[in-house]
Amino acid sequence: MRRVPDTATRIKISPDGKSVVTSDTEFVINPYEEYALEQGVQLKEKHGGEVTVLTLGPEKSTSVILKALALGADKGIHLKTENFPDDPSAIARAIAAELKTAEFDVLLFGKKGVDDDNQQVGPMVAELLGIPCVTQIVKLDISAGKALAHREVEGGIIVVEATLPSAFTAEKDLTVPRYASLRELVAARKKPILVKEPQQFPGALEIVSVQYPPPRPPGRVLGKGVEAVPLLVKVLHEEAKVI
Amino acid sequence: MHGPILVFAESSGSEFRKSAFESVTEARRLADLSKTEVHALSIGHGVKAQSSSLGKFGADKVSIADDESLKLFHPDLFRQIALDLAKKINPSVILLPATSTGKDLAPRLAIHLNTVVATECTDLEVSANDLIATRPAYAGKVLLKVKIRGTPKIATLRPNVFTAKERVPATSPSVESLSFEKPSTRMRVKEFVTSAAKKQDLTEARVIVSGGRGMGGPENYKILEELASVMGGVVGASRASVDAGWRPHSDQVGQTGRTVSPTLYIACGISGAIQHRVGMINSKVIVAINRDPEAPIFGFADYGIVGDVFEVVPALTREMRRYYGKS
Numbered sequence: 417m418r419r420v421p422d423t424a425t426r427i428k429i430s431p432d433g434k435s436v437v438t439s440d441t442e443f444v445i446n447p448y449e450e451y452a453l454e455q456g457v458q459l460k461e462k463h464g465g466e467v468t469v470l471t472l473g474p475e476k477s478t479s480v481i482l483k484a485l486a487l488g489a490d491k492g493i494h495l496k497t498e499n500f501p502d503d504p505s506a507i508a509r510a511i512a513a514e515l516k517t518a519e520f521d522v523l524l525f526g527k528k529g530v531d532d533d534n535q536q537v538g539p540m541v542a543e544l545l546g547i548p549c550v551t552q553i554v555k556l557d558i559s560a561g562k563a564l565a566h567r568e569v570e571g572g573i574i575v576v577e578a579t580l581p582s583a584f585t586a587e588k589d590l591t592v593p594r595y596a597s598l599r600e601l602v603a604a605r606k607k608p609i610l611v612k613e614p615q616q617f618p619g620a621l622e623i624v625s626v627q628y629p630p631p632r633p634p635g636r637v638l639g640k641g642v643e644a645v646p647l648l649v650k651v652l653h654e655e656a657k658v659i
Numbered sequence: 660m661h662g663p664i665l666v667f668a669e670s671s672g673s674e675f676r677k678s679a680f681e682s683v684t685e686a687r688r689l690a691d692l693s694k695t696e697v698h699a700l701s702i703g704h705g706v707k708a709q710s711s712s713l714g715k716f717g718a719d720k721v722s723i724a725d726d727e728s729l730k731l732f733h734p735d736l737f738r739q740i741a742l743d744l745a746k747k748i749n750p751s752v753i754l755l756p757a758t759s760t761g762k763d764l765a766p767r768l769a770i771h772l773n774t775v776v777a778t779e780c781t782d783l784e785v786s787a788n789d790l791i792a793t794r795p796a797y798a799g800k801v802l803l804k805v806k807i808r809g810t811p812k813i814a815t816l817r818p819n820v821f822t823a824k825e826r827v828p829a830t831s832p833s834v835e836s837l838s839f840e841k842p843s844t845r846m847r848v849k850e851f852v853t854s855a856a857k858k859q860d861l862t863e864a865r866v867i868v869s870g871g872r873g874m875g876g877p878e879n880y881k882i883l884e885e886l887a888s889v890m891g892g893v894v895g896a897s898r899a900s901v902d903a904g905w906r907p908h909s910d911q912v913g914q915t916g917r918t919v920s921p922t923l924y925i926a927c928g929i930s931g932a933i934q935h936r937v938g939m940i941n942s943k944v945i946v947a948i949n950r951d952p953e954a955p956i957f958g959f960a961d962y963g964i965v966g967d968v969f970e971v972v973p974a975l976t977r978e979m980r981r982y983y984g985k986s
Binding site for chain 2: 421423424426427429436447448503504505508509530531532533534535536537539540543544547548549550551552554567568569570571572573574575576577578579582587588589619620621622623624625626627628629632634635636637638639640641642644645646648649651652653656658659
């Protein structure tokens, strides 16, 4: 689970042009991991068992662990580090090292972090652990040691059966996350969080620069209502040359 | 950069995807810059007959794994075939389309090859033996230039951004069939279920007609379907209309949906919130139809009409029908 800036926030680039400023940003649980967490809690409600949330990140990530505990997770693992390489392969290796000895049936990830959009950690961890991984799932059913997952792909759905233990990455349609009640937020503080340092791995991805995308030149309003339609068709053909 | 450029030429059924040709074209460009060759890999079923068509876009060599079991993307099988080939030819760069298949396969290869992926690149340049990749982050609110230390460098290319260009004269690639041993797997890929009616995916569409909260309800998307159908396009949706349950998530354009770059994007009843904007800002031309003249969408659309979508869209459909009828 990853702590990321809320999708409604604007992103500011730091003066050195190599990173983004996050000091006054509002942070949330990565949305794709909220869908994954809700799936985990629903599986627990249906089949029993226990939900553990794991996050690798700085001290401040405690807030998203507490939120997850309020949303139905039973315990947290915080691989606490203030300066871990922002590299999906290094993160995947640290998570896999932590999970190597863990016992679990289902390992859920978000499809990607909405911050760096790298979209790699889930399948990398699964490959390192040698377990199946079905990415971008919108539906998951578990029965008799097997999972039936629906992957959303271009133009449709691919249905995949996987033997447990297995990993999955959540697409938006997987679940509708619940809200935590005040009582649950208070109770979350009593749930256990194991804090430890992650194993360190070097990263291979280097950021050379961060830039804003070039602005779009201002457009123009052609007119009001139905009367403007013929002009629109004309400019799309003659000026923009797209039809 | 030493070593060939390995490019995954993705197919769907017995046809190569458009993004396969885009990737091969880009691989050719990089190979010319670093004086190496393009080695294309095709994995699928029934694509064999067309494999030499990759020569049109600049492939020097084509390796094909063609088998009934490869008809649909199977992560373990595809990963094994691609990994075996990569270990044999030691590529300097591996390119894949940033499709659902490419984005699943790339990180699996990367972790086994001790490297990492530059995801959804929109531009690549070769500079002093390094590959510099431009890629959007925060859904495109910023652009990163990244490089990967070590070899191979793996990049996935955003569909519809790189242009597929046929070479004259076409190269005639050497074609090799790969024999592969099915690895042990605990995944069974059962079937592909086509979504009703949708012919084209949003990320590959030339024209997208998108509807937002201003559409008022699911039944009203019919007028957008009509316009899209006349223009050979597909219908997209804003997050508000997906969250309201009016449209499936696969239609959503924006930060938690698809990022699209069609030639023409027509936004109907969409205000233009930042999370939507980042998903469609790279469209070639943006048209906005909205009742509210103050809507943020008019700030970045190329052309706007202030008006009721229920009047303007049907009128536009009639006008487009007349236009296409004539030409």
